[in-house]
Amino acid sequence: xxxxxxxxxxxxxxxxxxxxxxxxxxxxxxxxxxxxxxxxxxxxxxxxxxxxxxxxxxxxxxxxxxxxxxxxxxxxxxxxxxxxxxxxxxxxxxxxxxxxxxxxxxxxxxxxxxxxxxxxxxxxxxxxxxxxxxxxxxxxxxxxxxxxxxxxxxxxxxxxxxxxxxxxxxxxxxxxxxxxxxxxxxxxxxxxxxxxxxxxxxxxxxxxxxxxxxxxxxxxxxxxxxxxxxxxxxxxxxxxxxxxxxxxxxxxxxxxxxxxxxxxxxxxxxxxxxxxxxxxxxxxxxxxxxxxxxxxxxxxxxxxxxxxxxxxxxxxxxxxxxxxxxxxxxxxxxxxxxxxxxxxxxxxxxxxxxxxxxxxxxxxxxxxxxxxxxxxxxxxxxxxxxxxxxxxxxxxxxxxxxxxxxxxxxxxxxxxxxxxxxxxxxxxxxxxxxxxxxxxxxxxxxxxxx
Numbered sequence: 001x002x003x004x005x006x007x008x009x010x011x012x013x014x015x016x017x018x019x020x021x022x023x024x025x026x027x028x029x030x031x032x033x034x035x036x037x038x039x040x041x042x043x044x045x046x047x048x049x050x051x052x053x054x055x056x057x058x059x060x061x062x063x064x065x066x067x068x069x070x071x072x073x074x075x076x077x078x079x080x081x082x083x084x085x086x087x088x089x090x091x092x093x094x095x096x097x098x099x100x101x102x103x104x105x106x107x108x109x110x111x112x113x114x115x116x117x118x119x120x121x122x123x124x125x126x127x128x129x130x131x132x133x134x135x136x137x138x139x140x141x142x143x144x145x146x147x148x149x150x151x152x153x154x155x156x157x158x159x160x161x162x163x164x165x166x167x168x169x170x171x172x173x174x175x176x177x178x179x180x181x182x183x184x185x186x187x188x189x190x191x192x193x194x195x196x197x198x199x200x201x202x203x204x205x206x207x208x209x210x211x212x213x214x215x216x217x218x219x220x221x222x223x224x225x226x227x228x229x230x231x232x233x234x235x236x237x238x239x240x241x242x243x244x245x246x247x248x249x250x251x252x253x254x255x256x257x258x259x260x261x262x263x264x265x266x267x268x269x270x271x272x273x274x275x276x277x278x279x280x281x282x283x284x285x286x287x288x289x290x291x292x293x294x295x296x297x298x299x300x301x302x303x304x305x306x307x308x309x310x311x312x313x314x315x316x317x318x319x320x321x322x323x324x325x326x327x328x329x330x331x332x333x334x335x336x337x338x339x340x341x342x343x344x345x346x347x348x349x350x351x352x353x354x355x356x357x358x359x360x361x362x363x364x365x366x367x368x369x370x371x372x373x374x375x376x377x378x379x380x381x382x383x384x385x386x387x388x389x390x391x392x393x394x395x396x397x398x399x400x401x402x403x404x405x406x407x408x409x410x411x412x413x414x415x416x417x418x419x420x421x422x423x424x425x426x427x428x429x430x431x432x433x434x435x436x437x438x439x440x441x442x443x444x445x446x447x448x449x450x
Contacts, residue, residue, distance in 0.1 A: 037179065067288075074296045239382040239386075258409055268349035283321070321360045328356055
């Protein structure tokens, strides 16, 4: 048993490592884009912040298709179902095209009312200018997410990592060039930030499609079946999309509670939150790895290996969450000092990081185990735990904000993570040999994967 668990640990590490590098490079690129726009003034910063918030809200819908594609493809691959894998890839492309059109066209047409709904004056106009580029280019973002999952579902997390590094390296070069201008290139400001993002994504997607065509020739799928495959993708991806969207909504409410304690509290929260992203991206990398591996085993009918995989996921998540908690508590002050020397901002940031330390261990377990159950097709306990835990988080933050103040607001996430972990442990089905691929995938026909 120990040898089997060690094998799963190595497999999880091999899958999660590149995903972590991919996610972290995206965080770094976002931070540096914000750095270049700060010099344009408050209206520009507000416009770019609104654009990032809107994209994060839409990301929840993108993740339904993208993560569902990875899980469905891994399941078909585990079953040796080449025709099913090809149908999954075809259905993913159709869902991507339909979703891109459904989100991009209304967004472009309604860009000005959307901007005015959140901002006014020059900031609203700048946001509309950004959206004029960003919404038509949203298909690039959607397409890249889905293309990445076609690689990940086949067990290849290194190619998406390399593409992400390429895309973000291009963004780092294009941001100052297009935002501030240089030589014959005019300073385009906020519009330049949108163009830099669109161009970096266009190059990355072109390279991705070229690699997929050259390295992984498409298997010929039997006629029909794409509709059923699309349904399986949406069912498999719904828990992750719901998880992300619900967390975004509760995070917004958490920010509103923090704002009640002043601008310095919000700024400190922003600094601390960005520092925590370095840790939480590791949790989500592990979640993706767990989902891919669980889906592959489920598709292969290897249910006997799932308990060992769960044990490996627990150990990995506990190690990552425990280390993050120790570092957040011990290094809160020096890490904050890297970002700000304003005592009014540094104080809340240090408080946030130290208060968040007890939250990180249960949160790591919740996120990683959610991926495991998503991969096996057990969506109901994941959804139940997410909704219950986040409701508990928001209620605790609101209730404690009065008697305990700002500390009480930030204790809420730890309460929510513990509740979510307890609900998941109680509601999740047993991972036993009775769990078969037949309950999650169509009967396999042997062939080469897409």
